[in-house]
Structure formats: structure tokens, C-alpha cells
Amino acid sequence: MSPMHWDWLVWFLKANVIYGGLLGTAAGMTLAERKVSAWMQYRHGPNRVGPWGLLQPIADGVKFIFKESLTPDGANKWLFRCAPALAAIPSMLTIAVIPMGPAIPFIPGDYKYFSITDLDIGLMYLLSIGGLSIYGIILGSWASNSKFSLLGGLRASAQMISYELTLILSILAVVTLTGSLDLRDAVAAQSGAIWEWHVFSQPLAFILFSIAAFAETNRHPFDFAECEPELVSGFHTEYSSMRFAMFALGEYCAMVVIASLWTTLFLGGYNVPFWEDAPWFLCIGAFLAKTSIFLFLFLWVRWTLPRFRFDQLMALGWKVFLPLALANLFLTGAAVSYGVKLW
Amino acid sequence: MVIVRRKDLSLLEKLYLPEIARGLSITFRKLFEKKITRQYPEEPLPTNEVTRGQPRLVVKDDGHIACVSCGMCEIACPAYAITIDGGETDRAIEREPVRFDIDMLRCILCGFCEEACPKDAIYMSNELELADYSRAALVYDMEKLKRPKAALQKRIDYVYRLNNRWRKSSSTR
Numbered sequence: 211m212s213p214m215h216w217d218w219l220v221w222f223l224k225a226n227v228i229y230g231g232l233l234g235t236a237a238g239m240t241l242a243e244r245k246v247s248a249w250m251q252y253r254h255g256p257n258r259v260g261p262w263g264l265l266q267p268i269a270d271g272v273k274f275i276f277k278e279s280l281t282p283d284g285a286n287k288w289l290f291r292c293a294p295a296l297a298a299i300p301s302m303l304t305i306a307v308i309p310m311g312p313a314i315p316f317i318p319g320d321y322k323y324f325s326i327t328d329l330d331i332g333l334m335y336l337l338s339i340g341g342l343s344i345y346g347i348i349l350g351s352w353a354s355n356s357k358f359s360l361l362g363g364l365r366a367s368a369q370m371i372s373y374e375l376t377l378i379l380s381i382l383a384v385v386t387l388t389g390s391l392d393l394r395d396a397v398a399a400q401s402g403a404i405w406e407w408h409v410f411s412q413p414l415a416f417i418l419f420s421i422a423a424f425a426e427t428n429r430h431p432f433d434f435a436e437c438e439p440e441l442v443s444g445f446h447t448e449y450s451s452m453r454f455a456m457f458a459l460g461e462y463c464a465m466v467v468i469a470s471l472w473t474t475l476f477l478g479g480y481n482v483p484f485w486e487d488a489p490w491f492l493c494i495g496a497f498l499a500k501t502s503i504f505l506f507l508f509l510w511v512r513w514t515l516p517r518f519r520f521d522q523l524m525a526l527g528w529k530v531f532l533p534l535a536l537a538n539l540f541l542t543g544a545a546v547s548y549g550v551k552l553w
Numbered sequence: 554m555v556i557v558r559r560k561d562l563s564l565l566e567k568l569y570l571p572e573i574a575r576g577l578s579i580t581f582r583k584l585f586e587k588k589i590t591r592q593y594p595e596e597p598l599p600t601n602e603v604t605r606g607q608p609r610l611v612v613k614d615d616g617h618i619a620c621v622s623c624g625m626c627e628i629a630c631p632a633y634a635i636t637i638d639g640g641e642t643d644r645a646i647e648r649e650p651v652r653f654d655i656d657m658l659r660c661i662l663c664g665f666c667e668e669a670c671p672k673d674a675i676y677m678s679n680e681l682e683l684a685d686y687s688r689a690a691l692v693y694d695m696e697k698l699k700r701p702k703a704a705l706q707k708r709i710d711y712v713y714r715l716n717n718r719w720r721k722s723s724s725t726r
Contacts, residue, residue, distance in 0.1 A: 249585075252583070252587070252588050254592065257592075514577050514579075514580040515573065
């Protein structure tokens with residue numbers, strides 16, 4: 211086969227492996243969520259399907275597929291059907307640019323990193339595509355012709371727009387340090403010793419990014435899009451069956467993507483600390499281990515903290531986090547332009 | 554009137570993040586604590602002689618049930634769960650049931666049959682599980698109700714102990 215065919219084959223295989231991993235992790239997260247919540251409340255969690263309940267996500271999936279898919283009267287049918295896909299697809303697309311490891315030696319072709327694409331503006335691609343997922347939520351909530359859905363959708367859009375600012379500004383501080391929108395450069399800049407990680411050179415950006423990540427993925431304590439006690443179930447009140455599952459899938463995929471972005475930007479990506487040219491499988495292992503720390507953090511925080519009030523959330527976002535992120539970006543920019551080594 | 558003053562928060566508490574960390578540490582510790590859920594089918598409910606489960610017929614050591622089909626339990630039963638047809642026997646007691654059915658769907662586990670029985674023939678066991686696929690299968694006949702005396706001995710002793718509080722002489726032990 212010609213080299214170009216090789217490229218296509220390699221690309222196809224990589225896409226399959228990484229998307230399979232993403233969807234598998236998202237499914238596993240649904241089980242992990244129930245298990246962790248159960249353990250924190252002295253319960254066992256699901257343990258009947260398969261050994262230790264490990265097959266529970268499959269049982270859930272089968273059940274979702276066989277449930278009746280209801281469309282409420284007065285719903286905009288076309289948008290109502292589109293919205294779950296619109297919510298799920300952007301978060302799945304964004305995993306494409308995350309570098310998960312160095313080049314794997316026995317893969318032919320000119321690939322330097324283990325990611326689906328080698329994109330120079332990966333970060334920008336990730337943020338812009340990731341920002342699209344709000345369309346699924348707001349369209350779904352509007353199309354279902356229900357006041358609870360609409361309120362949930364409005365809250366979600368207001369929240370995601372305000373916290374996206376903080377998220378992007380905190381990322382920009384890291385970008386200022388590395389001088390590139392390429393995620394591979396961010397990883398390369400953090401290679402070597404553990405104190406090269408950006409979590410140490412940009413602690414404030416790390417904290418702001420962490421909080422904004424919770425808000426961006428609509429997770430506790432910022433899950434105003436759902437908000438069971440006030441809005442029944444928020445934007446997916448009227449959804450059932452696999453359409454509902456698509457929303458959940460989108461949410462969990464977004465969590466996985468944000469966790470891997472967290473790892474890539476602040477915890478040195480796939481770098482093994484103090485070992486610059488570690489073998490490729492160790493690097494991928496390090497990446498997965500670091501990402502799973504953040505995935506666990508999502509669950510851990512959810513079952514610890516109560517939900518904020520909506521006005522508190524907005525005040526926090528605009529009056530505290532935005533000025534802090536701006537100040538952090540300004541200071542970082544000043545330090546970089548005057549050549550001051552921050553760390 | 555009580556004036557409740559909110560506690561003045563220190564700077565660390567106002568920053569909120571250290572307090573979040575404290576909350577997280579609590580939930581993390583709880584992850585590894587002992588689970589209190591009882592895994593029911595594998596871990597059965599604890600029972601003892603005080604447990605008033607389903608009524609069972611006592612099979613004496615000679616292999617016969619003690620019942621003489623007097624019908625006392627049938628009358629005592631508030632739920633009309635017991636049906637007895639009497640018959641004759643060549644044994645010294647002369648009478649025995651040819652049919653002794655308890656409809657477990659009607660039985661309310663009150664224990665009146667146990668109190669009414671003059672011959673120590675029916676006792677409440679510690680068996681509590683009751684599930685089947687048809688109503689007919691839950692009408693227990695004599696063969697399903699029979700239990701060896703040894704299996705019910707603790708309950709029998711307990712009932713005697715209970716009754717001896719006010720009745721000093723026991724007649725048919």
C-alpha cells in the first residue's frame with residue numbers, strides 16, 4: 211500500500227481506539243458515579259449485574275434502547291430529535307486533539323504523538339467545538355415546550371457563557387507561558403521534573419480552571435441545568451429513552467474531555483515525572499492515571515458539596531473569578547514580556 | 554426570644570476553598586467505612602426464637618404430628634387461613650387430620666393458632682420467606698407444614714417460658 215493509504219488506515223484505527231476508549235470511559239463513569247456515591251453513603255451500589263456490578267452500564271444501555279421514546283405534544287419535533295445529538299457530538303469531537311502519548315514506534319507513518327489529529331491550534335479547536343454543546347441543551351429545552359426545560363436551558367446557557375470566560379482566560383495564562391495554542395507544546399513545556407508542571411507555575415489558573423470546569427460540564431455544585439429540586443430535571447425533563455441517554459452520554463464525555471484537558475494543561479499531560487523519554491506505554495499509562503484522578507474528583511465533589519444558588523453562581527463567576535482570571539493573565543503576560551521567570 | 558447570631562467567619566473560612574477541602578476529606582474517609590446495607594438474599598435476616606414467622610406443624614419423635622384435629626386453631630384464626638378435615642386413626646389419640654391447609658396468603662402471622670393449640674401441635678417457626686409463582690402454590694398442605702420437633706424446640710421452650718410467668722403448671726409438655 212502507498213504511504214497515503216497507510217495514513218488512512220492508521221488514522222482509522224486510532225480513531226476507533228480513542229473513541230472506543232472515550233465511550234467506554236463515559237459508560238464506566240456512570241457506574242463509578244453510582245458506586246462512589248454508594249460508598250460515601252455506606253452502601254454497596256449496583257452489584258448484581260456481572261462481577262461487582264461491572265456490567266451495569268451495558269444493562270442500562272439495553273434498557274435505554276428498549277424504552278419508549280416519548281415526544282410531548284406541542285414539541286418542535288425536528289429540533290426535539292436533533293438536540294440530543296447536538297449535545298453529545300461536540301464533546302465527543304473534542305477528544306480528537308488531546309495528545310495521549312508520544313509516538314508509538316510500530317505505527318508506520320509520520321505521527322509524532324498518540325492523538326487522532328495533529329492540529330496546530332488544538333486548544334482553539336477544542337474550546338470552540340466544546341462551546342457548541344450548549345446549543346444541544348438550549349435547543350432541546352426550547353423544543354420540548356416545557357417551562358422546567360426552558361428554565362433549565364436558560365440557566366445552563368447563562369452559566370456556560372459566563373464560566374467559559376473564566377475557563378478560557380485561565381487557559382490563556384498557560385498559553386502565554388508556552389507561547390502556543392498547540393496542546394503538544396503545552397505537554398512538551400512540562401516535561402522533565404515534576405515542578406515543571408503548570409499547576410506549580412500557574413496555581414491560580416489551575417484553581418480557576420478547576421472551578422470553571424465543574425461549571426462547564428454542568429456538574430455539582432454547579433448543575434443548574436438539571437437542578438432536580440427546583441426544575442424537576444431541567445433541560446431533559448421531557449426526554450426519555452435513548453434520547454435522554456444521549457444527553458447523559460454527552461455530559462460524561464464532556465467530563466472525560468475536560469479531565470484530559472486538565473491533565474494536559476496543568477499536570478504535564480502524558481509526561482512521566484523525572485523521566486523525559488519514558489517508553490510510550492508508560493506515558494499513556496501516566497496520562498490515563500492523571501486523567502482518572504480528575505474524573506474521580508468530579509464524582510468526589512458531586513457527592514460532597516451542596517448546590518449553589520443561581521445568583522451566587524453568577525456573582526461568583528462575574529465578580530470574583532473573572533477579575534481574578536484577568537489579573538492572573540495580566541501578571542503572567544507582564545512577567546513573560548519582561549522576561550521574568552515565574553517559577 | 555432568642556437572637557441567633559451567625560458565627561463570624563475567619564478569613565480562611567471566607568476563602569471557602571479550605572472548607573471544601575475539609576468536606577472532601579470527610580467524604581473520602583467515608584468511602585472506606587463499613588457498609589451498613591444488608592445483602593438480603595445472601596445475608597438472611599437474623600432470627601431467633603422470638604421471631605414470629607410462619608406457623609408449622611410439629612412432628613413428634615415417633616414420626617406423627619401432634620395434631621388431633623380439634624379445630625381450636627381453625628376457630629382462633631382471625632384471618633380464616635386454616636382449614637382442617639378430621640379423620641380417625643388407630644393410634645391412642647384416635648383422631649388426626651386428613652387435611653390441614655394453611656393459606657399463607659391469608660395468614661397474618663399473629664400466632665393465635667399457637668396460643669389456641671391444646672396439644673402443642675402448631676408453632677410459629679422462624680421461616681419468613683414467602684414467594685411463589687401462583688396462589689395455589691401458597692396454600693400449604695400438611696406435607697409442606699411438617700417440621701421435626703427439634704427444629705422448633707427453641708420456640709417451644711420460649712413459649713413455655715413466656716406462659717409460665719402466669720401459669721405455673723404446664724400440662725402437656
